[in-house]
Amino acid sequence: MNRIKYFAAETWASLSKNLILAVAAMAVVAVSLSLLGLVVLGWNMFSNMIKNAERRVGEIDIYLSDLTTEQERQAIEDFLVSLPEVDPARVIYKTKDEALKEFKERFRDNPELWENLEDNPLPNSFKVTTKDPKDVGVVVGTVKTQAPFLNRIEDVRSASAAIEKLENIFDKFRQVGILGVLALVVVSVMLVSVTIQVAIFARRREIGIMKLVGATNWFIRWPFVLEGVFEGTVGSLVAILLVMAVKVWILDRLIESLHFLRMAITPGLLGLLIPSLLLGGLIIGALGSAYALGRYLEV
Amino acid sequence: MIRMRRVTKVYKGNIYALEDVTLDIERGEFVFLVGPSGSGKTTLIKLLIKEEEPTSGQIYIADTNINQLRKWKIPYLRRKIGCVFQDFKLLPHKTVFQNVAYAMEVTGKPRRLIEQQVPEVLKLVGLGHKLDAFPDELSGGEQQRVAIARAFINRPPILLADEPTGNVDPSLAEGIIRLLEKINSTGTTVIVATHDKEIVNTFRKRVIALENGRVIRDQDKGVYGYE
Ligand SMILES: Nc1ncnc2c1ncn2[C@@H]1O[C@H](COP(=O)(O)OP(=O)(O)OP(=O)(O)O)[C@@H](O)[C@H]1O
Ligand SMILES: [Mg+2]
Numbered sequence: 001m002n003r004i005k006y007f008a009a010e011t012w013a014s015l016s017k018n019l020i021l022a023v024a025a026m027a028v029v030a031v032s033l034s035l036l037g038l039v040v041l042g043w044n045m046f047s048n049m050i051k052n053a054e055r056r057v058g059e060i061d062i063y064l065s066d067l068t069t070e071q072e073r074q075a076i077e078d079f080l081v082s083l084p085e086v087d088p089a090r091v092i093y094k095t096k097d098e099a100l101k102e103f104k105e106r107f108r109d110n111p112e113l114w115e116n117l118e119d120n121p122l123p124n125s126f127k128v129t130t131k132d133p134k135d136v137g138v139v140v141g142t143v144k145t146q147a148p149f150l151n152r153i154e155d156v157r158s159a160s161a162a163i164e165k166l167e168n169i170f171d172k173f174r175q176v177g178i179l180g181v182l183a184l185v186v187v188s189v190m191l192v193s194v195t196i197q198v199a200i201f202a203r204r205r206e207i208g209i210m211k212l213v214g215a216t217n218w219f220i221r222w223p224f225v226l227e228g229v230f231e232g233t234v235g236s237l238v239a240i241l242l243v244m245a246v247k248v249w250i251l252d253r254l255i256e257s258l259h260f261l262r263m264a265i266t267p268g269l270l271g272l273l274i275p276s277l278l279l280g281g282l283i284i285g286a287l288g289s290a291y292a293l294g295r296y297l298e299v
Numbered sequence: 300m301i302r303m304r305r306v307t308k309v310y311k312g313n314i315y316a317l318e319d320v321t322l323d324i325e326r327g328e329f330v331f332l333v334g335p336s337g338s339g340k341t342t343l344i345k346l347l348i349k350e351e352e353p354t355s356g357q358i359y360i361a362d363t364n365i366n367q368l369r370k371w372k373i374p375y376l377r378r379k380i381g382c383v384f385q386d387f388k389l390l391p392h393k394t395v396f397q398n399v400a401y402a403m404e405v406t407g408k409p410r411r412l413i414e415q416q417v418p419e420v421l422k423l424v425g426l427g428h429k430l431d432a433f434p435d436e437l438s439g440g441e442q443q444r445v446a447i448a449r450a451f452i453n454r455p456p457i458l459l460a461d462e463p464t465g466n467v468d469p470s471l472a473e474g475i476i477r478l479l480e481k482i483n484s485t486g487t488t489v490i491v492a493t494h495d496k497e498i499v500n501t502f503r504k505r506v507i508a509l510e511n512g513r514v515i516r517d518q519d520k521g522v523y524g525y526e
Binding site for chain 2: 003005006013205206209210211212213214215216217219
């Protein structure tokens with residue numbers, strides 16, 4: 001207890017002596033850890049969005065021209081049902097009126113999207129589901145080349161192609177984010193280490209005296225270790241506040257107003273993220289002081 | 300208690316600070332180490348606390364060869380040897396109380412004991428009223444007495460004092476040596492390096508005289524002896 005008090009007092013005295021540098025170090029720790037937190041949250045939101053979208057991954061939409069006659073429509077339906085990869089019970093014809101009704105339902109909170117429509121821009125369509133989601137590509141290819149009345153088929157779309165594109169984009173986002181965070185973490189370890197080096201340098205005469213009156217190396221080191229850990233921890237606390245603020249004021253609102261994208265933050269993720277950030281700050285601080293002590297406080 | 304065998308210390312630049320020094324100091328002795336400036340008194344003290352390494356020769360303290368002492372054991376050696384440094388070596392950012400307390404803190408003494416003993420010892424050296432002063436607010440003589448208080452706060456078996464009367468007037472100087480004598484009478488081995496002819500001639504202890512790094516005289520109940 002006595003020792004803890006002593007070390008705390010030493011740490012505080014040293015910190016307050018090079019306050020500007022210490023604040024800079026804490027700020028950089030805070031920035032890098034909040035970026036880490038935001039990358040994790042953002043990535044989680046998007047991957048949930050993709051997962052929600054993937055439930056529809058076996059579906060293919062085939063859009064028909066408004067000029068399609070009933071015979072032509074029937075021929076196309078027969079062709080679709082005959083495909084071996086397609087589940088024949090799930091070839092569904094949706095008229096343009098049904099499509100508009102569905103659209104209005106889905107965007108009922110954004111009536112400005114459909115209120116002023118003069119006529120229905122949505123086409124008639126078939127919704128086809130494959131027996132196995134991985135056959136979507138084959139079926140799309142077959143329909144595009146071999147279906148009867150190809151000139152009546154305006155477009156063939158599957159969710160999986162779009163999802164693949166999205167996944168690629170988000171993978172890039174994740175890679176860039178992780179690289180950026182890694183670089184920032186290295187910079188923050190270095191900056192913490194610099195503040196400790198400065199503290200050691202400022203007190204090198206004192207350290208010499210302490211050794212001469214019988215202080216062990218660890219007795220001399222502890223205040224510097226605590227100084228680094230303190231800087232890292234304060235930085236991580238600031239980062240946690242920042243991440244929480246961004247989540248409550250920006251991400252939650254974004255998720256709500258773009259609810260049709262079905263983004264979400266996994267429940268319980270924050271409960272995991274917050275202690276991890278705290279631990280991260282602690283480790284950054286400890287690494288920073290360990291590096292400084294190893295190099296500049298010879299045993 | 301202290302044995303030096305053919306100890307030579309050469310500083311860089313080929314400066315022979317000590318040359319072929321052999322001496323024995325028994326437990327409980329009081330020794331004056333005398334000699335003109337530059338004769339090697341401080342160097343001898345630095346070798347005993349391993350602040351410097353001898354160039355050749357062996358040094359034993361309580362039958363331990365300190366040349367072969369492991370690095371991590373050095374702090375424990377230094378806790379057994381109280382040392383009053385010629386330049387005091389006080390911690391500038393700590394108060395008088397904290398400076399003396401530090402020597403107890405490094406050994407893990409409980410706070411209660413520190414708060415009781417430090418003021419006691421400071422009162423003994425006449426600084427009971429300066430507990431909260433910082434070193435740069437003290438006179439040279441006062442700083443010297445803080446250094447003395449710190450050196451024997453842990454009741455070490457050996458006390459080394461390098462010019463402990465260098466910055467005080469003669470009456471105070473005598474008081475300081477009497478204090479060291481009192482510490483010596485409790486069984487502590489005391490070595491005082493000094494220029495102070497008056498003091499050496501008054502107290503009549505064993506005198507080891509150095510000149511140009513060599514022991515030129517070792518005499519019981521001796522006198523200063525340089526003119
Ligand atoms: N770190 C050092 N590097 C080089 N030479 C040194 C060093 N320390 C001391 N010396 C030299 O060693 C010799 C002995 O010095 P030392 O300090 O032991 O003398 P001293 O007897 O304590 O003198 P004083 O009475 O003035 O304190 C001197 O010539 C000094 O210049
Ligand atoms: Mg000297």
